[in-house]
Amino acid sequence: MPEVTEELGSFEKIGVVTGESTHVEFYFAVEDGKMPQVWDYVVVPSNELIDGEEKRVLVLGQITSIIAYSPGLTEYVPYSVAEKLKEAEIIEPRNLAKVKILGFLHNGTVLMPRRTIYPGTYVYLAPDDILTEVYSYPEEEGLYIGNLITRPSVKVNLTIRGFRRHLAILAQTGAGKSYTAGVLLEELYKKGATVIVLDPHADYVFISKDPEGKKKVLKRVKVFRTSESTGRYTKEEIGHVKTFEIKFADLSLEEIFTIAGINEKWTNIMKAIEDALERLKSNENKDDSKNYTLNDLITALQTSDNNNALRALTYIKRLKKLKVFGDSTTPIGEFLQPQSIAVMDLSGLNDNVADYIAYRILSEAYNQRENGKYEYPIFILIEEAHRFIPKNQSTLSKRIVKKIAAEGRKFGVFLILVTQRPQKIDSDVLSQCNSQIIMRMTNPEDQNAVKKSAEQVSEDLLRDLPGLNVGEAIIVGEVTKMPVMVKIRKRMTKEGGADIDIVGLLKKAREKAKENIDKKVEQLKNEIKSFLEV
Numbered sequence: 001m002p003e004v005t006e007e008l009g010s011f012e013k014i015g016v017v018t019g020e021s022t023h024v025e026f027y028f029a030v031e032d033g034k035m036p037q038v039w040d041y042v043v044v045p046s047n048e049l050i051d052g053e054e055k056r057v058l059v060l061g062q063i064t065s066i067i068a069y070s071p072g073l074t075e076y077v078p079y080s081v082a083e084k085l086k087e088a089e090i091i092e093p094r095n096l097a098k099v100k101i102l103g104f105l106h107n108g109t110v111l112m113p114r115r116t117i118y119p120g121t122y123v124y125l126a127p128d129d130i131l132t133e134v135y136s137y138p139e140e141e142g143l144y145i146g147n148l149i150t151r152p153s154v155k156v157n158l159t160i161r162g163f164r165r166h167l168a169i170l171a172q173t174g175a176g177k178s179y180t181a182g183v184l185l186e187e188l189y190k191k192g193a194t195v196i197v198l199d200p201h202a203d204y205v206f207i208s209k210d211p212e213g214k215k216k217v218l219k220r221v222k223v224f225r226t227s228e229s230t231g232r233y234t235k236e237e238i239g240h241v242k243t244f245e246i247k248f249a250d251l252s253l254e255e256i257f258t259i260a261g262i263n264e265k266w267t268n269i270m271k272a273i274e275d276a277l278e279r280l281k282s283n284e285n286k287d288d289s290k291n292y293t294l295n296d297l298i299t300a301l302q303t304s305d306n307n308n309a310l311r312a313l314t315y316i317k318r319l320k321k322l323k324v325f326g327d328s329t330t331p332i333g334e335f336l337q338p339q340s341i342a343v344m345d346l347s348g349l350n351d352n353v354a355d356y357i358a359y360r361i362l363s364e365a366y367n368q369r370e371n372g373k374y375e376y377p378i379f380i381l382i383e384e385a386h387r388f389i390p391k392n393q394s395t396l397s398k399r400i401v402k403k404i405a406a407e408g409r410k411f412g413v414f415l416i417l418v419t420q421r422p423q424k425i426d427s428d429v430l431s432q433c434n435s436q437i438i439m440r441m442t443n444p445e446d447q448n449a450v451k452k453s454a455e456q457v458s459e460d461l462l463r464d465l466p467g468l469n470v471g472e473a474i475i476v477g478e479v480t481k482m483p484v485m486v487k488i489r490k491r492m493t494k495e496g497g498a499d500i501d502i503v504g505l506l507k508k509a510r511e512k513a514k515e516n517i518d519k520k521v522e523q524l525k526n527e528i529k530s531f532l533e534v
């Protein structure tokens with residue numbers, strides 16, 4: 001921001017501070033003829049003590065409401081008087097604007113003022129170049145997410161450094177969460193990130209293609225599916241799809257216990273399974289000692305004369321429902337490549353299967369970083385996060401997501417959680433997300449859940465949420481220097497989950513219905529004709 005000198009003369013003056021101010025908000029009387037918009041940005045000069053030195057600074061604020069009134073037309077003016085004032089043209093409408101202070105820039109960081117803005121201070125519309133400076137970062141770390149809602153000419157960047165403390169994208173359905181997450185994926189890819197996407201609705205399976213689905217725009221994208229999964233889109237529609245599978249014999253004993261839901265206190269059951277596996281291993285010739293299948297284990301338990309083996313069977317049989325066991329294990333290395341996006345398409349799978357796959361991929365990816373086997377940071381995008389980390393309910397993936405939320409930043413594993421049900425998600429994990437992209441949200445319970453999870457989310461901000469349009473977001477937290485209201489930019493890649501074209505599809509349905517009737521009529525005519533000919 002420029003030093004505050006007389007050059008403020010080139011700024012557009014729009015009012016004067018009036019009434020009572022504090023260091024967090026002030027009011028100003030809007031100059032006649034000026035029409036600022038709610039959510040637009042203003043600057044006011046002020047004095048601050050910085051490192052023991054008095055400095056003139058420009059404090060940036062955002063207009064949170066504008067009250068229009070007329071000194072003559074008070075609430076209780078009867079109609080007859082109001083009409084006379086109007087006829088005499090002495091209404092004199094006035095605007096009073098309320099401003100929330102956002103802070104001032106000092107050496108690239110934002111500081112909050114300690115002094116109140118004095119009544120009588122001139123208020124200026126914040127020039128574009130000041131706003132651009134506030135919402136930009138060096139090329140290496142800035143992610144271009146969109147433009148200011150009130151100033152489309154100002155680009156808004158987020159800092160990739162803010163992802164160290166995880167991010168949540170929260171909004172009601174249809175507000176534009178997946179679209180926004182897609183924009184983030186494009187930006188993360190440009191920066192060289194390794195991204196794993198858990199995708200229950202196949203919203204990201206086209207992320208490699210341009211919006212028309214014709215050209216490949218992101219080169220290193222892989223889409224995985226289990227062999228039994230039918231998915232939302234066909235393999236031909238997506239292009240290349242890789243099979244994700246796990247060889248049963250590759251599971252450790254602990255993994256078998258965990259996924260079968262065997263409590264660590266049930267030592268007899270655990271022992272029976274361990275013995276059965278030992279028998280399977282020793283039965284096989286040495287070369288294929290790791291070739292036994294889940295069915296082999298079930299048979300081994302069934303044929304055992306040990307009662308505990310029969311008890312174990314109930315739990316082991318549950319694993320059959322997982323339907324991810326195949327001839328080999330997809331190595332985690334397939335998901336972890338520098339500058340790449342790996343999309344695990346979970347569409348069409350039931351909750352338990354999706355949960356197990358999420359648990360397996362996240363645990364392995366986390367281990368790779370924890371043990372220093374993979375050297376680059378990993379970003380994990382979890383769509384429909386409430387399904388994997390529900391409140392008051394335990395799932396396999398919840399344990400590992402909680403671990404990543406608490407310790408991931410130490411090892412360079414970062415979460416991006418996407419959900420339309422903030423109230424249904426584990427509140428510990430949500431509050432570990434130090435940045436939020438919040439879009440339209442009208443449900444008060446969801447608003448409250450968001451408020452509880454993030455200290456930067458104020459009542460003011462919650463009040464604004466229902467007023468956001470599709471594709472507009474409020475972004476708070478470590479990814480931005482100051483809270484910001486953004487119109488998310490256009491995607492350069494194809495969406496998977498775009499809203500269906502109801503009008504177009506219904507038109508096709510009518511045409512199809514007519515075609516069916518015409519066919520039927522034609523058929524009847526032919527039948528009558530052949531009947532008459534007989």
Ligand SMILES: Nc1ncnc2c1ncn2[C@@H]1O[C@H](COP(=O)(O)OP(=O)(O)OP(=O)(O)O)[C@@H](O)[C@H]1O
Pocket residue numbers: 171172173174175176177178179180420470471472487488489490495497498499
């Ligand atoms: N920034 C944007 N620019 C243009 N169109 C957008 C934008 N954001 C969202 N849309 C459109 O709005 C519709 C809903 O978006 P999206 O599917 O991302 O919403 P969602 O919040 O993820 O919904 P759901 O919870 O149902 O998955 C889509 O058709 C999408 O194309």
